[in-house]
Amino acid sequence: MEGLNKLTADELIEKLNNKEITSGQIVSCLSKRIKEIDSKVKAYVRFEDKLASWPVSQLASSNDNRQTGKPANRQTDILRGIPISIKDNICTEGYDTECCSKILEGFKPPYDATVIRKLKEAGATILETKTNMDEFAFGSSTENSFFGPTHNPWDLDCVPGGSSGGSAAAVAADEAIWALGSDTGGSIRQPASFCGVVGLKPTYGRVSRYGLIAFASSLDQIGAITKDVRDCAFLMKIISGYDPLDSTSVNIEVPDYTKSLGMDIKGIKIAIPKEYFIEGMEPEVKSALREAIKKLKALGCECSEISLPHTEYAVPVYYIIATAEASSNLARFDGVQYGLRYKNSRTCEPANLIDMYKKTRGEGFGEEAKRRIILGTFALSHGYYDAYYLRALKVRTLIKQDFEQAFLEFDCIITPTSPTPAFKIGEKIEDPLKMYLSDIYTISVNLTGIPGISIPCGFTKKGLPVGMQILAKPFAEEMLFRVAYTYEQNTSWHKMRPKL
Amino acid sequence: MAIPNEAGRKGVASGSRRATENVSEVGITKETVEYVAHLARIELKPEELEKLSGQLQDIINFIDKLKKLDVNNVNPTSHILALENVFREDTARESLPVDKVLMNAPCRKGNFFVVPKIIE
Numbered sequence: 001m002e003g004l005n006k007l008t009a010d011e012l013i014e015k016l017n018n019k020e021i022t023s024g025q026i027v028s029c030l031s032k033r034i035k036e037i038d039s040k041v042k043a044y045v046r047f048e049d050k051l052a053s054w055p056v057s058q059l060a061s062s063n064d065n066r067q068t069g070k071p072a073n074r075q076t077d078i079l080r081g082i083p084i085s086i087k088d089n090i091c092t093e094g095y096d097t098e099c100c101s102k103i104l105e106g107f108k109p110p111y112d113a114t115v116i117r118k119l120k121e122a123g124a125t126i127l128e129t130k131t132n133m134d135e136f137a138f139g140s141s142t143e144n145s146f147f148g149p150t151h152n153p154w155d156l157d158c159v160p161g162g163s164s165g166g167s168a169a170a171v172a173a174d175e176a177i178w179a180l181g182s183d184t185g186g187s188i189r190q191p192a193s194f195c196g197v198v199g200l201k202p203t204y205g206r207v208s209r210y211g212l213i214a215f216a217s218s219l220d221q222i223g224a225i226t227k228d229v230r231d232c233a234f235l236m237k238i239i240s241g242y243d244p245l246d247s248t249s250v251n252i253e254v255p256d257y258t259k260s261l262g263m264d265i266k267g268i269k270i271a272i273p274k275e276y277f278i279e280g281m282e283p284e285v286k287s288a289l290r291e292a293i294k295k296l297k298a299l300g301c302e303c304s305e306i307s308l309p310h311t312e313y314a315v316p317v318y319y320i321i322a323t324a325e326a327s328s329n330l331a332r333f334d335g336v337q338y339g340l341r342y343k344n345s346r347t348c349e350p351a352n353l354i355d356m357y358k359k360t361r362g363e364g365f366g367e368e369a370k371r372r373i374i375l376g377t378f379a380l381s382h383g384y385y386d387a388y389y390l391r392a393l394k395v396r397t398l399i400k401q402d403f404e405q406a407f408l409e410f411d412c413i414i415t416p417t418s419p420t421p422a423f424k425i426g427e428k429i430e431d432p433l434k435m436y437l438s439d440i441y442t443i444s445v446n447l448t449g450i451p452g453i454s455i456p457c458g459f460t461k462k463g464l465p466v467g468m469q470i471l472a473k474p475f476a477e478e479m480l481f482r483v484a485y486t487y488e489q490n491t492s493w494h495k496m497r498p499k500l
Numbered sequence: 501m502a503i504p505n506e507a508g509r510k511g512v513a514s515g516s517r518r519a520t521e522n523v524s525e526v527g528i529t530k531e532t533v534e535y536v537a538h539l540a541r542i543e544l545k546p547e548e549l550e551k552l553s554g555q556l557q558d559i560i561n562f563i564d565k566l567k568k569l570d571v572n573n574v575n576p577t578s579h580i581l582a583l584e585n586v587f588r589e590d591t592a593r594e595s596l597p598v599d600k601v602l603m604n605a606p607c608r609k610g611n612f613f614v615v616p617k618i619i620e
Contacts, residue, residue, distance in 0.1 A: 341606035362543030393576030449580035
């Protein structure tokens with residue numbers, strides 16, 4: 001059976017249920033595609049080691065799941081062995097999970113993340129080879145990976161976005177059926193928009209963070225990256241839910257998100273924040289969004305302009321809070337229990353404890369990681385805590401209030417996902433501030449904890465995808481799916497594929 | 501909206517950013533960075549120290565725009581959900597077997613992680 005890698009999970013489940021194909025055949029098609037093009041795209045990491053045994057080890061793991069797995073596994077088998085690709089910061093028991101950082105080289109988690117456990121219980125095949133990412137999710141381009149950048153399947157000279165660039169590129173290039181990513185400041189939505197696929201960050205607390213290697217604990221969420229909105233709704237239903245192992249997860253029932261697909265959107269009130277349509281944004285992004293809004297109006301939505309007055313403060317607030325939290329979360333990488341431990345080349349041992357910490361971290365962290373940890377440590381340090389960290393927390397409240405105000409009157413907010421389409425590899429990497437500013441539309445969503453989805457809404461003349469972001473109030477993912485699906489089904493963006 | 505139109509920052513899509521209008525009164529010197537790196541237990545090479553000081557100064561200059569806001573009567577948001585005191589029952593339950601805990605140890609002896617001497 002050829003070309004199964006090009007289908008969506010939903011299409012594959014139908015074929016599996018009708019016994020037209022086996023999950024082994026899907027894995028074979030994926031394997032063939034990856035061997036064919038991943039040397040150009042580099043969506044996956046540490047792939048070469050696995051080439052000889054891949055996908056046999058995957059088949060083996062899915063068979064074990066079926067025949068000899070513990071009773072706790074494979075509870076519903078709704079996924080029937082469909083493979084899923086996982087970002088390198090989500091723990092998979094026994095499979096290398098390194099956050100694309102040297103400091104976690106060789107780390108094999110002793111436990112599964114909750115989302116992985118849920119996927120296994122649903123019958124998924126977890127791909128052992130992980131997708132590329134910016135180291136510790138620090139980045140917006142996947143250029144900060146220890147393994148080098150991923151290349152955008154639509155233009156190999158361009159970035160796929162970040163930090164979940166590997167996952168987004170793999171889905172766009174049909175090297176993955178669907179994938180998990182993580183989003184702290186836009187790391188699912190922005191690469192989804194750069195790669196022309198669907199990416200959703202759920203409400204904070206909707207999906208368990210247990211097993212997600214933490215970047216910023218008050219901002220991180222795991223979410224879905226898929227070829228279309230139906231697959232996204234389906235995957236989110238599987239991974240969402242309360243988890244006693246994550247004290248920040250919320251005990252609210254998970255609706256069947258697929259029931260929102262196909263619901264009428266007449267009369268839905270959409271807010272368009274004027275601060276998100278600015279002079280500096282790329283004109284083709286602006287025009288693609290204007291067309292998308294026209295389409296939504298034609299489908300019966302009521303669109304109005306609003307103001308989110310504190311928008312301009314979102315990036316500085318984020319880069320204080322996120323880096324402060326990161327400086328705390330990354331303190332655990334010290335050479336003691338896992339990963340890299342500095343060895344003096346003469347004596348084979350660090351001289352003392354401080355030496356071990358400093359040299360392990362100095363050697364193991366990349367440039368961006370060091371930059372963020374130092375910035376975060378500074379913001380929390382004596383004498384600066386009030387002026388920076390505490391002040392940022394207060395401005396976060398002001399930003400939150402802007403959104404709360406908007407959602408009193410409107411069902412959702414629509415913005416571009418990014419001010420530009422995918423930029424060239426190397427274009428922004430030497431200028432951290434320029435890179436940070438590219439998160440401008442996605443960042444407030446994490447600061448306020450609301451859910452957001454990015455869906456394709458057009459292409460530039462050079463053939464680069466443009467993404468539209470839809471936001472809703474907390475735990476209103478159903479609204480996102482409802483609007484996104486109807487828009488998608490009345491356009492053909494989701495059917496387009498890069499020529500690779 | 502100020503961010504992309506700050507002086508020297510012509511637009512998000514393009515523009516050089518050397519001349520930021522806003523200069524923080526907080527000066528980030530090499531000594532500052534060295535001190536903070538020590539707090540963070542990271543050893544920096546001299547060229548890293550040099551580069552970082554400049555970049556961090558630019559970032560602090562940019563972040564300083566937050567000082568323009570009046571936040572006197574605003575409560576900080578450290579946690580976005582209305583969750584408080586999430587506890588579990590104080591009962592023992594199964595935890596990771598020792599072998600699994602130690603399986604990634606860079607240096608192991610029996611059931612211990614081996615580390616350099618802490619107390620002289």
